Amino acid sequence: MFSGRFDQLVQALRILPSVGPKSAQRMALHLIMKNKEGALNLAHALNEATSFIHECNICNSLTENEICDICLSAERDDSLLCVVESPADVMAIEQSGSFRGKYHVLGGHLSPLDGIGPDEIGIPYLIQRLSDGKITEVILATNATVEGQATAHYVVEATKHLPVGMTRIAQGVPQGGELEYVDSHTLSQAVHNRMRMK
Numbered sequence: 001m002f003s004g005r006f007d008q009l010v011q012a013l014r015i016l017p018s019v020g021p022k023s024a025q026r027m028a029l030h031l032i033m034k035n036k037e038g039a040l041n042l043a044h045a046l047n048e049a050t051s052f053i054h055e056c057n058i059c060n061s062l063t064e065n066e067i068c069d070i071c072l073s074a075e076r077d078d079s080l081l082c083v084v085e086s087p088a089d090v091m092a093i094e095q096s097g098s099f100r101g102k103y104h105v106l107g108g109h110l111s112p113l114d115g116i117g118p119d120e121i122g123i124p125y126l127i128q129r130l131s132d133g134k135i136t137e138v139i140l141a142t143n144a145t146v147e148g149q150a151t152a153h154y155v156v157e158a159t160k161h162l163p164v165g166m167t168r169i170a171q172g173v174p175q176g177g178e179l180e181y182v183d184s185h186t187l188s189q190a191v192h193n194r195m196r197m198k
Contacts, residue, residue, distance in 0.1 A: 006032070058129075060105035060122065062087045070094075070102060077101040079136040083126065083155065085109050085143055093141065101139070104129060109147040110154055121151070123158060130164050137165040144171050144189070170195075 006028060013024035031039035055061070056068035063069070070076060070090075080101025084090055085108060093099050106121040118124065130138065140155060142148035156166050172190025173182050182190075 055105075059103045060107055061090045061103055075100075078134050080139070081129070081135045081137070082139045082141050084141045085148065085151070089141060089143075099139075106142070106151065109142060109145070109151040111147050118154065118158070123155065126155065127158060127162070130159055130162050133163075135164055137167060139167050139169060141169045 009028045009031070010021070010024045013019055013027050014021065016024075019027070031042070052064050053062050054064075056063045056071055057066050058071040059068060061068050061070070077100050080099075081104055082093065082099055082101055083104045083106065084093070085106050087105055090103050090105060093103075104126050106123070106126070108116055108121045110116060110118065110121065129135065138155075138159070140152040142151045152168060159166065170193055172186060172193055173179065179187065
């Protein structure tokens with residue numbers, strides 16, 4: 001519209017999740033017209049991040065070093081491993097402050113229709129990690145989607161021969177949720193995964 005470079009910026013912004021053409025245009029206009037310094041800082045931060053952040057050699061989460069701080073920490077429980085789909089899941093669990101073990105990031109979930117099998121998400125490497133005998137419990141924290149459930153089930157089946165306890169994060173009615181607004185699948189999971197009160 002304005003110039004080739006402006007269109008290029010708009011197209012570059014559209015790679016972000018949930019950013020459509022109008023949102024990308026508004027962002028581009030804001031950066032160019034009202035916050036050039038912010039735009040330069042953003043460009044620098046993106047360049048630095050893409051140059052120096054990569055996957056941890058042990059857990060596959062994100063780090064600037066060969067091994068992330070969580071994997072290196074002597075204060076974390078080496079016998080407890082939480083398996084998640086993405087580094088975003090690690091961030092969410094860490095922000096909750098509820099977990100003091102270590103992680104394994106699959107980098108996705110099983111999706112045969114998309115050609116994503118166990119090898120593509122590193123399940124053989126996970127099994128190798130579990131084979132060393134240090135880990136006694138695995139918490140499967142894959143998403144509550146069909147693919148996430150299938151991935152968790154596959155991991156359980158693939159590790160049956162190992163002396164490792166497998167647990168799954170609880171699913172069901174959210175804290176503060178009212179039953180009449182909860183979808184039937186979530187409610188079914190909540191009833192199925194009910195816990196004893198006494």
